[in-house]
Amino acid sequence: MHKFLGGVTAATLTLAFASEALATEWNVSLWGKRRAFTEHVEKLAELVSEKTGGEFTLNISYGGLSKNKENLDGISIGAFEMAQFCAGYHPDKNRTITALELPFLGVANLDEEVAVSHAVYGHPAVQDELAQWNAKLLMTSPMPQYNIVGTGDPREKLADFEGMRVRATGGLGKAFEAVGAVPTSVTATEAYQAMESGTVDTVAFAQHAHLSFGTINQASWWTANLNPGTVNCPVVVNIAAYDSLSDAEREALDSSIPEAIDHYLANYGELLKKWDDVLAEKGVTKVEISEDELNAFRAKAADPIRAAWIADMEGQGLPGQELVDLIEQTLKDKRAAN
Structure with missing residues (x-):
């Protein structure tokens, strides 16, 4: 009997260890802290665990696995299985998705941002x-049009942007450069310090980031309708994993x-509803740029930068024009469906 029970116990332990070994755990590299920008990843982790009875889990780390500018490198070498990054951090590594960071694409809302x-x-x-970085694109992190917060007197005219030191990456940086500003691509986590030290006068972010990274606390004004574009930040997974x-x-x-994307959109929508209250609470002036000034900005930054980007991509053997056309057609299809 003892021998039989011993066999049963051994078999039970073997099954337990086998079951444990079969469980899948993925490490996920994000940065900053949990915020609107990461809610879809948090929801994804929750749903995956629920659907698999806890046998597949996503362990989310905020900065503990990698620096944000190195997340794609980490995916490439298999240092972790999932990560979020922004195209503007290393445009040479993800040239094609920088199409989504071109200024003044005309994307009107987060639903359209997801679609394009x-x-x-x-x-x-x-x-x-x-795939050259062993990365599979999983989902986007849709953000509204960026606007800038700044110190000192509000910048209401294009001429006011001359010499303005602005934290802006990718196509947004090129747009501001086209009107005489001086862009710098410090990371999101470095933006507050850059503003506090005077390294930059202004910071271009979506609303959640102005809150999460504290730049709103340094600001005396915010542009309500500049809307020059946004950045594109995919969530990717290691292909082998x-x-x-x-x-x-x-x-x-x-x-x-x-469902993760829907959760993100609903959560972000609630944040946007509260934005005016945040500005009032912190004493930040809302600046409305005139339509004439906006048109002048578009004339200098939209078509010329887009044409240069297409030529650059085509020169590297990449379908630049095709990608821009795809964005425009997707917007038309999305609006027609609505």
Whole structure:
């Protein structure tokens, strides 16, 4: 009997260890702190765990695994399985998705931002380029149009931007440069210090980031309607890690993306509703740029920068024009469907 029970115990332990070994844990590299920008990743982790009975978990780290500018490198070498990054941090590594950071694309809301992002992510040239870094594009982190907070007197005219030191990356940086500003690409986590020290006069962010990284606390004014564009920040997974998932795990992950995005959009919508109250509470003046000044900004920054980007991409053998056309067609299709 003792021998039989010993066998049963051994078998039970073996099954327990086997079950534990079969559990899948992924490390996820984000930065900063939990905020509107990361809510879809948090929701994804929750849904994946629920659907797999806890057998597939996403362990989310805010800065503990990598610096934000090095997340794509970490994915490339398999240092972690999932990460978020922004195209403007290293445009040479993800040239094709910088199409989504071109100024004045005309994206009107977060739903349209999701649509154009995922359309571009689905293009074969984009997928091939990210595959060079062992990265599979999973979902976007949709952000509204960027606007700037600043110190000192409000900058209400294009002429006021001359010499303005602005934290702006990617296509946004090029847009401000086109009107005489001096862009710098310090990371989001460095923006407050850069503003506090006077390294920059202004910072271009979406609303959540002005809150999360404290730049709103340094500001005396905010542009309500400049809307020059936004940055594009995908969530990617390591291809080998994705391919090693079981069918059930992969289904749990893939099927959770729409709900994670919906959760993100609902959460961000609540933040936007409160934005005017935040400005009033902190004594930040809302600056409305005149339509004439906005048109002058577009004339200098939209078409010339877009044409230069297309020529640059085509010169490197990438479908620049095709990607811009895809964005425009996706916007038309999205609006027609609504």
